[in-house]
Amino acid sequence: MKERIRRFSLLIMSLLMTLSVNADSLSMSTVISSVANGVNGIGMGLFPVSMTYSHGKSFQLIPDYANKASFSGVFSYSLSNSSMDGNYDYLDGTPKWAYSTKEDDAFNFKSGSFFNPNAYMQLSVSQGLGIKKNPVTKGNLLTLTVGTNIRYSNPVELTALSLSPSNPSYNKGNPFFVDASGKPAVPFTDDYELKAFPWLEGDRRVLNSYIYSSISIPLYKSTGFNTYDGASLSFGLEYGPSWLFNKMSNGVVSSDYLKLYGSTSEKITLSVEKQADGKNWLSSHLGHTCSFGYTFGDVVPQYKIPSDRLRGYINNQIWLNWSFPQFIATDCYAYIQVGLNNYIYFGKVANEVSGEHKAAELNSSLSGTFHMRLFGFVRFQYDISYSFNRGIWASNPGWSQNAELRFWVAI
Amino acid sequence: MKRNRIISVFIVLLFISSELFAIGFGFHVFEVRTTPEFSNGVFPISALYQFDFPMPSLIGNEISRLAFRLDSGLVYRTLTQNPDDGRLLDQYPDAAFSDGTLFSDFTTRSYTTHYDEFNMLFEQGFFGKLNSHNDLVTLHASFGGRFEISYERLNWMGSPDETSGVFWKAFKEERFPDSTWVGQPELAGTRSVFQTFLTFGATLDMMMDDITSQNGLKLDAWARFCHPGMIRHDGSADFNVFKTTLSAAYTPLKFMRNDKPELSALSFIIGTDLSLKTISGTAIPYYVADTSIYGVKLPNTVNTFTNRVYATLYGPQLNAKDLYPFITVFNDYGVSFGNVANRSEEEKITETAASFGFRAELVIYNIANIFYEFGYVYKQPFTDEEYPITAKLGVSVGV
Numbered sequence: 001m002k003e004r005i006r007r008f009s010l011l012i013m014s015l016l017m018t019l020s021v022n023a024d025s026l027s028m029s030t031v032i033s034s035v036a037n038g039v040n041g042i043g044m045g046l047f048p049v050s051m052t053y054s055h056g057k058s059f060q061l062i063p064d065y066a067n068k069a070s071f072s073g074v075f076s077y078s079l080s081n082s083s084m085d086g087n088y089d090y091l092d093g094t095p096k097w098a099y100s101t102k103e104d105d106a107f108n109f110k111s112g113s114f115f116n117p118n119a120y121m122q123l124s125v126s127q128g129l130g131i132k133k134n135p136v137t138k139g140n141l142l143t144l145t146v147g148t149n150i151r152y153s154n155p156v157e158l159t160a161l162s163l164s165p166s167n168p169s170y171n172k173g174n175p176f177f178v179d180a181s182g183k184p185a186v187p188f189t190d191d192y193e194l195k196a197f198p199w200l201e202g203d204r205r206v207l208n209s210y211i212y213s214s215i216s217i218p219l220y221k222s223t224g225f226n227t228y229d230g231a232s233l234s235f236g237l238e239y240g241p242s243w244l245f246n247k248m249s250n251g252v253v254s255s256d257y258l259k260l261y262g263s264t265s266e267k268i269t270l271s272v273e274k275q276a277d278g279k280n281w282l283s284s285h286l287g288h289t290c291s292f293g294y295t296f297g298d299v300v301p302q303y304k305i306p307s308d309r310l311r312g313y314i315n316n317q318i319w320l321n322w323s324f325p326q327f328i329a330t331d332c333y334a335y336i337q338v339g340l341n342n343y344i345y346f347g348k349v350a351n352e353v354s355g356e357h358k359a360a361e362l363n364s365s366l367s368g369t370f371h372m373r374l375f376g377f378v379r380f381q382y383d384i385s386y387s388f389n390r391g392i393w394a395s396n397p398g399w400s401q402n403a404e405l406r407f408w409v410a411i
Numbered sequence: 412m413k414r415n416r417i418i419s420v421f422i423v424l425l426f427i428s429s430e431l432f433a434i435g436f437g438f439h440v441f442e443v444r445t446t447p448e449f450s451n452g453v454f455p456i457s458a459l460y461q462f463d464f465p466m467p468s469l470i471g472n473e474i475s476r477l478a479f480r481l482d483s484g485l486v487y488r489t490l491t492q493n494p495d496d497g498r499l500l501d502q503y504p505d506a507a508f509s510d511g512t513l514f515s516d517f518t519t520r521s522y523t524t525h526y527d528e529f530n531m532l533f534e535q536g537f538f539g540k541l542n543s544h545n546d547l548v549t550l551h552a553s554f555g556g557r558f559e560i561s562y563e564r565l566n567w568m569g570s571p572d573e574t575s576g577v578f579w580k581a582f583k584e585e586r587f588p589d590s591t592w593v594g595q596p597e598l599a600g601t602r603s604v605f606q607t608f609l610t611f612g613a614t615l616d617m618m619m620d621d622i623t624s625q626n627g628l629k630l631d632a633w634a635r636f637c638h639p640g641m642i643r644h645d646g647s648a649d650f651n652v653f654k655t656t657l658s659a660a661y662t663p664l665k666f667m668r669n670d671k672p673e674l675s676a677l678s679f680i681i682g683t684d685l686s687l688k689t690i691s692g693t694a695i696p697y698y699v700a701d702t703s704i705y706g707v708k709l710p711n712t713v714n715t716f717t718n719r720v721y722a723t724l725y726g727p728q729l730n731a732k733d734l735y736p737f738i739t740v741f742n743d744y745g746v747s748f749g750n751v752a753n754r755s756e757e758e759k760i761t762e763t764a765a766s767f768g769f770r771a772e773l774v775i776y777n778i779a780n781i782f783y784e785f786g787y788v789y790k791q792p793f794t795d796e797e798y799p800i801t802a803k804l805g806v807s808v809g810v
Contacts (some may be wrong), residue, residue, distance in 0.1 A: 055777075072649065073779065075455060117449060117565070119449075160562075162576065163602065164600065167603055178570070229504075
């Protein structure tokens with residue numbers, strides 16, 4: 001769960017880094033996430049199973065204003081598996097931890113995996129405001145972004161079920177949504193309403209959309225070479241009401257939520273040693289990030305379900321970073337980062353019909369990251385973490401590791 | 412959840428010289444594709460893109476390019492040949508498979524293929540520009556590899572009516588358990604293949620392409636050699652293919668805007684594209700043998716010829732060069748001739764297909780296109796039936 005969040009936040013940060021490039025000519029960037037082992041070995045663990053690319057173009061939004069606005073389109077598709085979490089009652093969303101052992105028989109659950117190809121389009125406009133009014137950067141006071149995101153997903157049976165029997169990835173199991181004759185299996189028949197998993201109802205062709213707005217306030221000074229000292233703040237909201245392309249073909253509402261979120265991050269440079277030609281030799285930085293948010297609404301869509309289904313979060317990270325020499329070019333370098341992470345999840349349970357259960361939990365972990373990039377184009381990252389406080393799900397393993405390779409170009 | 416992931420690092424060999432990197436990278440998205448069974452063809456599920464490495468011109472001012480091209484995603488394919496001997500299913504409707512099912516009764520022919528093709532490409536221009544924005548002659552050479560894995564269509568087992576597939580007659584009941592898959596070699600065995608190949612090509616470009624006007628000629632030819640002895644090749648393909656395309660266009664009318672003279676107000680283009688493909692080899696993969704015109708797939712033969720004749724009316728370029736509408740009408744013609752590909756015994760056929768279509772499109776900053784198209788197929792291979800092509804209103808994204 002956590003490494004998925006980390007990977008996703010890396011992706012979002014990468015996208016944000018790209019979107020902040022304002023150029024007069026069309027600029028493009030792409031991030032291709034190559035997931036080892038792919039979807040049951042698809043792509044030999046080398047080729048991408050997902051792709052995201054974005055285009056940006058600047059234009060004059062406010063007449064005679066010195067800052068141009070920038071329009072950005074992000075497109076992405078992913079061929080990945082998903083799963084149905086058996087820890088939540090599929091009829092009313094009650095979490096398993098809310099049941100006493102006496103009530104185990106009343107708990108409706110089903111767990112399993114399925115293939116979930118999905119794609120989204122995101123269009124947004126960003127405008128810098130408050131020219132030269134920023135007390136720290138002396139540039140824009142803040143950047144306001146408004147946008148919309150439309151996503152399509154289609155949970156279907158695992159692709160491994162129809163592979164060749166001589167293929168080592170062939171899955172000898174049974175289908176998830178139907179029985180061997182194709183008839184819907186419980187609870188995917190018409191007489192069940194899956195309040196906890198509305199995206200698994202009906203024909204499972206799910207369209208979701210939301211509109212969003214965010215403000216980011218930079219309060220940092222660049223220290224050259226992709227680093228800054230200071231702070232940055234951002235706040236935003238996402239609104240995905242049922243009336244905005246959020247009903248499935250069978251009338252089931254696939255989304256009805258409002259999310260408020262924010263983050264602050266601070267960073268200072270502890271030491272810097274440069275090479276004779278000005279490139280970095282060895283530098284170290286200390287940083288802190290705090291992000292927080294709360295998701296309201298009766299129906300939270302699959303891709304916005306908060307961690308452990310608790311609506312609120314406050315995440316705190318303190319990290320130390322050592323950046324190693326830039327070799328050959330300024331975008332060839334490596335760094336190691338170690339961090340202490342505390343994630344607090346709290347509040348009511350998302351997609352629980354009664355809304356009567358609340359929880360608060362602390363997940364703490366130590367993490368290490370090794371990141372290397374060659375000419376900015378090939379980026380390799382290895383993450384390892386150890387959870388020493390695992391909140392509600394005490395039986396989750398302590399150690400986790402993840403390696404990822406990305407191809408990235410931004411011009 | 413604990414997940415152990417082991418990954419091999421993909422190291423790209425690059426020219427090592429610090430002066431090169433002032434030139435910078437380039438990136439192109441050539442094609443973004445959809446498939447009807449995923450989001451009704453609205454959201455993309457595969458794409459062809461290219462990264463250009465920084466590269467100085469090696470000869471004068473002509474373009475030198477070193478690039479990494481990746482074509483990846485999910486695509487729907489149709490089984491059109493009997494796996495046991497390569498007979499075309501539409502040519503022999505009354506013949507039967509080894510289990511007795513008639514070819515004409517086998518109607519659920521779609522299956523899914525996930526593919527990834529990479530190419531390390533080097534391109535060099537010669538002789539400067541003649542009536543074009545590109546060099547007159549461009550030669551290119553590349554080394555590449557292609558991975559494919561095939562399985563049933565996405566909706567297989569979606570309901571009691573969807574339990575019949577290409578590979579599985581019903582759940583856990585194989586349709587072709589003993590077939591050698593001569594007719595479709597990449598579906599044999601594990602249905603997962605990896606092939607490597609060398610590709611060479613040349614382009615003669617005398618076409619002045621200014622988005623809303625095109626004048627001139629362009630000739631493009633390429634050849635691909637794929638043999639089991641090549642590095643990391645798994646032996647699943649053995650072919651040589653040669654393809655040549657001639658494009659000609661003429662813009663008899665073009666009016667520029669009075670208020671912004673660099674943008675066009677109205678233009679009219681007529682043109683034609685002719686394409687000839689020739690394949691030789693004993694195991695020809697689907698992606699090489701497949702040829703289609705608008706609305707119709709041509710039978711898989713070693714020689715195919717296609718032709719499009721079109722007339723396009725471009726509306727005004729609004730605000731920017733890449734924001735404009737256009738309407739086009741076109742006629743497609745195709746002929747398959749020569750031996751049937753992957754056929755266990757020699758069989759020559761000649762079949763034609765023809766269709767016409769209409770498309771209205773609004774291009775939005777080259778980020779998205781909104782289009783409406785419809786057409787009619789008036790000649791199909793093997794049958795006299797004609798059919799209309801369902802009208803489609805859609806959005807396509809990418810440059």
